[in-house]
Amino acid sequence: MVRRAVNELSPGMVLAEDVLTPGGRFLMPRGTVLDAGHLKSLLAWNLAVVQVAGETSPCPDAPAAAGQPASSEGRPDVLEAAEAAVRERFACCALAESPCDVLFRLALDREVRRRLAEGVPVGEGGEDRSWRTVESVPGHLSMDALLRDEPQLVSPPEVYLRISEVLGNPASTVEDAAESIKHDPSLAAKLLRLVNSSYYARTMRAMRGRFPAKVDSLSRAVTVVGARQLATLALGVSVLPLFQDIPQNWVNMRLFWEHSVGCAAAAQALAEATGLVNPETAFVAGLLHDIGRIIAFKQAPAHMAAAMRRAEAEGCPLHLAEREVLGFDHAALGGHLLQKWQFPANLEKMVRYHHDLEEPFIVDEPAVIHLADVVATAMGWGGSGNRRIPAADPAAWAALGLTGEALAGLVPDMEERLAATMRSFFPDHQGPP
Ligand SMILES: [Fe+2]
Numbered sequence: 263m264v265r266r267a268v269n270e271l272s273p274g275m276v277l278a279e280d281v282l283t284p285g286g287r288f289l290m291p292r293g294t295v296l297d298a299g300h301l302k303s304l305l306a307w308n309l310a311v312v313q314v315a316g317e318t319s320p321c322p323d324a325p326a327a328a329g330q331p332a333s334s335e336g337r338p339d340v341l342e343a344a345e346a347a348v349r350e351r352f353a354c355c356a357l358a359e360s361p362c363d364v365l366f367r368l369a370l371d372r373e374v375r376r377r378l379a380e381g382v383p384v385g386e387g388g389e390d391r392s393w394r395t396v397e398s399v400p401g402h403l404s405m406d407a408l409l410r411d412e413p414q415l416v417s418p419p420e421v422y423l424r425i426s427e428v429l430g431n432p433a434s435t436v437e438d439a440a441e442s443i444k445h446d447p448s449l450a451a452k453l454l455r456l457v458n459s460s461y462y463a464r465t466m467r468a469m470r471g472r473f474p475a476k477v478d479s480l481s482r483a484v485t486v487v488g489a490r491q492l493a494t495l496a497l498g499v500s501v502l503p504l505f506q507d508i509p510q511n512w513v514n515m516r517l518f519w520e521h522s523v524g525c526a527a528a529a530q531a532l533a534e535a536t537g538l539v540n541p542e543t544a545f546v547a548g549l550l551h552d553i554g555r556i557i558a559f560k561q562a563p564a565h566m567a568a569a570m571r572r573a574e575a576e577g578c579p580l581h582l583a584e585r586e587v588l589g590f591d592h593a594a595l596g597g598h599l600l601q602k603w604q605f606p607a608n609l610e611k612m613v614r615y616h617h618d619l620e621e622p623f624i625v626d627e628p629a630v631i632h633l634a635d636v637v638a639t640a641m642g643w644g645g646s647g648n649r650r651i652p653a654a655d656p657a658a659w660a661a662l663g664l665t666g667e668a669l670a671g672l673v674p675d676m677e678e679r680l681a682a683t684m685r686s687f688f689p690d691h692q693g694p695p
């Protein structure tokens with residue numbers, strides 16, 4: 263292990279210790295094989311030195327230089343096909359502007375890697391396309407009618423009410439939070455797996471063993487993440503079983519939840535980096551941000567088929583086509599449900615406005631979910647039926663106050679959180695949470 267000045271690092275070197283920002287926030291894990299994006303990120307955070315392994319690792323996938331996709335040398339055909347596919351997905355984005363310029367570079371890098379490794383284009387696996395042949399289309403719908411017709415959605419799960427009491431009481435204690443959850447063993451088990459996922463394990467490691475490696479009780483989980491934060495996580499996890507199935511198999515549910523968890527992981531990382539919102543609240547808002555789309559797929563399949571056809575024909579993101587066909591988009595429908603269930607107002611607003619930053623008086627909190635959704639869609643983490651990446655709203659980007667390099671530096675951390683959370687929700691990697 264040797265100490266190296268950051269400006270002397272080169273692609274292929276391996277980090278020998280976790281890297282933290284000057285403020286103490288986790289940036290990159292030990293074992294990261296550095297590529298050009300990592301090097302830019304280390305420089306962007308003004309870090310002077312890091313510990314690297316004594317020998318450089320042969321890393322055939324490391325990009326030769328910033329801005330160039332990985333390992334495409336000798337395969338111009340792969341690069342050309344990958345670039346055409348990624349440009350098509352970014353058709354609604356201003357590629358010369360941040361953060362789309364950075365996300366395009368990262369997405370192209372991943373598309374090239376994916377094509378070289380698997381021959382499967384990002385975002386094109388596992389989707390049923392039979393919606394193309396469904397005939398419709400009826401007129402606009404009512405959000406209230408859609409929610410009324412689904413008995414499961416008329417009222418929230420019972421455990422939710424107990425958790426809400428904890429969230430509604432500023433003086434709630436460790437015991438209150440644990441008590442609200444422990445009567446639902448399935449929920450408690452999911453929460454413990456979540457808290458034990460690598461994000462918290464890594465946080466504890468960065469805190470030099472202040473907490474034990476394994477969180478084995480709800481009381482300990484409350485100590486690690488805080489009573490209100492655990493209750494917020496429980497709130498999100500407790501409603502997930504209501505959104506398990508879409509009868510029409512037009513969106514692969516596994517991909518849908520991977521997109522939702524990817525958005526949650528990205529929102530949590532963005533919240534930590536910017537301080538705009540509590541990270542656990544951002545995580546839950548990311549997890550639930552597209553639940554309106556599940557309701558719409560389930561309750562109004564013909565309308566959604568028409569919206570998907572329209573989005574494809576017009577080359578626009580699906581939420582814009584939803585507004586034309588249904589009369590509202592999935593974000594408004596999800597927000598409507600959370601309002602009806604009296605979810606905390608900030609959670610409801612983050613879901614409701616994640617595609618509509620012009621509406622809320624203060625954009626900071628919805629901006630986190632908006633950007634997290636753009637990142638998750640751009641990186642091809644799962645899919646929610648939306649093939650085109652929504653344009654990043656300049657107001658949201660301004661609210662976050664990040665540089666493109668800082669965002670690129672967060673992506674490996676987001677991917678690690680995504681993988682860990684998927685493992686905690688899907689231990690067998692089979693069904694929805
Ligand atoms: Fe959305």
Ligand SMILES: [Fe+2]
Nearest residue numbers: 525552635646
């Ligand atoms: Fe989304």
